[in-house]
Amino acid sequence: xxxxxxxxxxxxxxxxxxxxxxxxxxxxxxxxxxxxxxxxxxxxxxxxxxxxxxxxxxxxxxxxxxxxxxxxxxxxxxxxxxxxxxxxxxxxxxxxxxxxxxxxxxxxxxxxxxxxxxxxxxxxxxxxxxxxxxxxxxxxxxxxxxxxxxxxxxxxxxxxxxxxxxxxxxxxxxxxxxxxxxxxxxxxxxxxxxxxxxxxxxxxxxxxxxxxxxxxxxxxxxxxxxxxxxxxxxxxxxxxxxxxxxxxxxxxxxxxxxxxxxxxxxxxxxxxxxxxxxxxxxxxxxxxxxxxxxxxxxxxxxxxxxxxxxxxxxxxxxxxxxxxxxxxxxxxxxxxxxxxxxxxxxxxxxxxxxxxxxxxxxxxxxxxxxxxxxxxxxxxxxxxxxxxxxxxxxxxxxxxxxxxxxxxxxxxxxxxxxxxxxxxxxxxxxxxxxxxxxxxxxxxxxxxxxxxxxxxxxxxxxxxxxxxxxxxxxxxxxxxxxxxxxxxxxxxx
Amino acid sequence: xxxxxxxxxxxxxxxxxxxxxxxxxxxxxxxxxxxxxxxxxxxxxxxxxxxxxxxxxxxxxxxxxxxxxxxxxxxxxxxxxxxxxxxxxxxxxxxxxxxxxxxxxxxxxxxxxxxxxxxxxxxxxxxxxxxxxxxxxxxxxxxxxxxxxxxxxxxxxxxxxxxxxxxxxxxxxxxxxxxxxxxxxxxxxxxxxxxxxxxxxxxxxxxxxxxxxxxxxxxxxxxxxxxxxxxxxxxxxxxxxxxxxxxxxxxxxxxxxxxxxxxxxxxxxxxxxxxxxxxxxxxxxxxxxxxxxxxxxxxxxxxxxxxx
Numbered sequence: 177x178x179x180x181x182x183x184x185x186x187x188x189x190x191x192x193x194x195x196x197x198x199x200x201x202x203x204x205x206x207x208x209x210x211x212x213x214x215x216x217x218x219x220x221x222x223x224x225x226x227x228x229x230x231x232x233x234x235x236x237x238x239x240x241x242x243x244x245x246x247x248x249x250x251x252x253x254x255x256x257x258x259x260x261x262x263x264x265x266x267x268x269x270x271x272x273x274x275x276x277x278x279x280x281x282x283x284x285x286x287x288x289x290x291x292x293x294x295x296x297x298x299x300x301x302x303x304x305x306x307x308x309x310x311x312x313x314x315x316x317x318x319x320x321x322x323x324x325x326x327x328x329x330x331x332x333x334x335x336x337x338x339x340x341x342x343x344x345x346x347x348x349x350x351x352x353x354x355x356x357x358x359x360x361x362x363x364x365x366x367x368x369x370x371x372x373x374x375x376x377x378x379x380x381x382x383x384x385x386x387x388x389x390x391x392x393x394x395x396x397x398x399x400x401x402x403x404x405x406x407x408x409x410x411x412x413x414x415x416x417x418x419x420x421x422x423x424x425x426x427x428x429x430x431x432x433x434x435x436x437x438x439x440x441x442x443x444x445x446x447x448x449x450x451x452x453x454x455x456x457x458x459x460x461x462x463x464x465x466x467x468x469x470x471x472x473x474x475x476x477x478x479x480x481x482x483x484x485x486x487x488x489x490x491x492x493x494x495x496x497x498x499x500x501x502x503x504x505x506x507x508x509x510x511x512x513x514x515x516x517x518x519x520x521x522x523x524x525x526x527x528x529x530x531x532x533x534x535x536x537x538x539x540x541x542x543x544x545x546x547x548x549x550x551x552x553x554x555x556x557x558x559x560x561x562x563x564x565x566x567x568x569x570x571x572x573x574x575x576x577x578x579x580x581x582x583x584x585x586x587x588x589x590x591x592x593x594x595x596x597x598x599x600x601x602x603x604x605x606x607x608x609x610x611x612x613x614x615x616x617x618x619x620x621x622x623x624x625x626x627x628x629x630x631x632x633x634x635x636x637x638x639x640x641x642x643x644x645x646x647x648x649x650x651x652x653x654x655x656x657x658x659x660x661x662x663x664x665x666x667x668x669x
Numbered sequence: 670x671x672x673x674x675x676x677x678x679x680x681x682x683x684x685x686x687x688x689x690x691x692x693x694x695x696x697x698x699x700x701x702x703x704x705x706x707x708x709x710x711x712x713x714x715x716x717x718x719x720x721x722x723x724x725x726x727x728x729x730x731x732x733x734x735x736x737x738x739x740x741x742x743x744x745x746x747x748x749x750x751x752x753x754x755x756x757x758x759x760x761x762x763x764x765x766x767x768x769x770x771x772x773x774x775x776x777x778x779x780x781x782x783x784x785x786x787x788x789x790x791x792x793x794x795x796x797x798x799x800x801x802x803x804x805x806x807x808x809x810x811x812x813x814x815x816x817x818x819x820x821x822x823x824x825x826x827x828x829x830x831x832x833x834x835x836x837x838x839x840x841x842x843x844x845x846x847x848x849x850x851x852x853x854x855x856x857x858x859x860x861x862x863x864x865x866x867x868x869x870x871x872x873x874x875x876x877x878x879x880x881x882x883x884x885x886x887x888x889x890x891x892x893x894x895x896x897x898x899x900x901x902x903x904x905x906x907x908x909x910x911x912x913x914x915x916x917x918x919x920x921x922x923x924x925x926x927x928x929x930x931x932x933x934x935x936x937x938x939x940x941x942x943x944x945x946x947x948x949x950x951x952x953x954x955x956x957x958x959x960x961x962x963x964x965x966x967x968x969x970x971x972x973x974x975x976x977x
Binding site: 389407409462466522527530531532534535545546547548549550553 | 752911926
């Protein structure tokens with residue numbers, strides 16, 4: 177349905193959103209989902225907590241309160257009166273227990289990041305959950321209740337079956353899934369949503385359009401009202417256009433290179449001097465300017481600004497690199513040059529970035545043989561460690577430094593197969609520490625060790641950008657890629 | 670008079686010997702202006718591809734950010750791309766990719782399609798039925814979609830593109846060769862050599878294959894141009910040549926982002942692909958006419974009448 181941009185917007189209660197990617201894939205929060213699937217998921221589920229992005233703190237949501245009677249026990253009070261979509265009853269503490277047990281039994285992707293500390297789960301009445309952890313875990317509210325905070329309806333999940341639930345997903349968020357066909361997902365208003373007056377819209381049509389230029393053209397032609405991930409090159413022009421609102425904010429994410437260190441040690445990059453040389457060969461400023469057109473912030477470490485443990489964007493490696501130092505390190509490592517296969521996903525900005533990075537490292541004799549993958553193919557290679565090196569971006573799941581480090585650097589979590597007992601001790605110690613004043617210096621040490629060992633090389637924190645019709649109001653941008661909530665979005669009257 | 674007639678008949682037979690036929694075909698090909706131009710352009714492209722390191726003005730993958738998006742000039746004849754790489758040099762090196770893909774694809778489809786087609790047509794029976802159902806199964810898929818699926822399965826890579834395109838084209842060739850073989854095996858000369866006790870291999874290689882060569886050659890030129898376009902399409906979709914290696918299709922995909930800022934980026938690969946495909950098609954059309962025996966007869970008669 178097309179609308180004349182000049183007259184027909186007032187009174188509209190639908191929204192057409194263009195998102196990155198292809199097929200929407202899975203919407204069940206207990207199975208790994210892609211960006212486009214995540215964008216749907218965040219509108220059909222409410223989490224146990226929400227993040228106050230401005231202040232980088234956790235706020236109660238479906239978990240309306242929690243307490244810690246002792247360092248190993250968390251008691252969570254679940255909000256009353258929250259209804260599952262399509263008549264599946266009220267959400268209870270049993271649903272939370274079922275979901276977390278399901279994660280643990282199926283060894284889901286959140287176990288390593290969010291649910292690993294859980295020892296026992298039990299309910300205390302209809303709306304109270306008590307969780308015992310194996311060891312003290314400071315970031316429990318942000319990481320466990322945040323990243324694993326989308327809860328399944330036990331009744332619906334058992335009745336429909338796990339497979340079907342990933343498409344006919346029953347949530348309790350402001351919108352419900354109406355239909356999913358190929359690259360189009362239609363969401364409709366949840367009439368039983370627990371927050372009075374929300375959502376403002378009756379219907380959202382999400383279209384996955386892989387090409388950022390096509391997404392922007394669709395917006396300009398009036399075929400979309402809202403789009404994500406424009407080509408950074410087009411952002412200044414979009415900002416000038418009076419018909420559209422363009423929001424751009426630094427993401428809680430990084431673009432980074434990662435090395436697979438589990439390949440037997442034959443590859444030259446298993447020598448940390450080579451990895452340091454690569455980091456010195458990177459001109460991070462050129463990446464920010466040429467690939468992101470300034471819509472990114474240079475960094476050489478994993479802690480973004482505003483997170484506990486943040487010091488400054490560049491701690492060791494110069495913004496324009498240091499080619500001489502890089503060459504010296506290669507000589508010191510006794511490596512003259514080598515070929516290595518580097519994979520990335522189908523995000524067009526990352527493919528360009530990898531091309532530029534390949535040119536940079538070619539100056540120290542390293543030949544990146546680029547192999548572009550679709551998102552599913554990339555995840556398969558990456559998570560199963562069937563890669564040598566990759567360049568990718570990743571959104572941090574919670575405003576806590578644990579989310580920036582543990583899963584990437586700990587022996588039990590690292591997708592690099594990076595193993596360092598000192599690093600493990602630091603990461604575990606920082607996890608168990610509740611007092612921020614004591615945690616902060618621990619993260620400084622973790623960062624310094626990362627900069628020295630370079631199992632990951634960080635390039636920049638990329639902005640998340642949305643462009644939408646100026647007559648839309650109520651949308652609040654977040655620092656997370658998936659975090660595009662449309663419950664308050666509405667057309668100006 | 671009778672002697673004279675006999676002599677004339679003998680001359681005519683000589684004219685239809687394969688060697689004479691090829692000479693006639695070559696002569697006819699050169700008389701066709703479109704085919705001649707196509708052949709010349711194609712030859713230039715092949716030479717450019719072979720001697721790319723010698724004639725390329727710049728390194729095609731060398732990034733020079735200070736020279737990005739420069740318009741055509743004396744230094745950069747067709748300008749530079751978003752990474753400051755010389756467009757001319759990328760086109761020259763891109764020719765290597767496109768033409769070698771075209772060549773290898775037709776070699777692959779020839780090696781697979783011709784034996785299947787000849788065996789199927791000559792042997793017939795169950796073998797024919799089995800092979801042709803297999804071929805039909807491949808032909809039911811749209812060629813580019815099938816290629817995308819194969820590359821998707823094997824992974825995005827230029828070698829996989831060649832395999833995919835070869836697999837896509839081989840069934841077409843097999844069908845064509847089978848049809849020609851079916852007609853050829855019923856010819857009197859095949860019956861004659863069979864009666865003389867020639868082995869099936871000798872009959873197929875020495876007589877059948879030799880006489881179905883014309884449609885094969887024409888089909889291979891069509892396949893060549895289709896392979897060039899398909900490689901460009903797959904690279905455009907990110908499934909073919911991987912960066913930073915130059916490829917006409919991939920460079921075209923990149924150029925879309927700069928259509929308004931730097932139109933030369935878009936025009937250069939577009940026109941090059943067009944020129945290459947047009948040239949191959951011209952040569953293919955010329956070959957089809959030149960290798961058509963009916964046109965030899967017509968021409969020969971016209972020549973004889975002129976001589977008489």
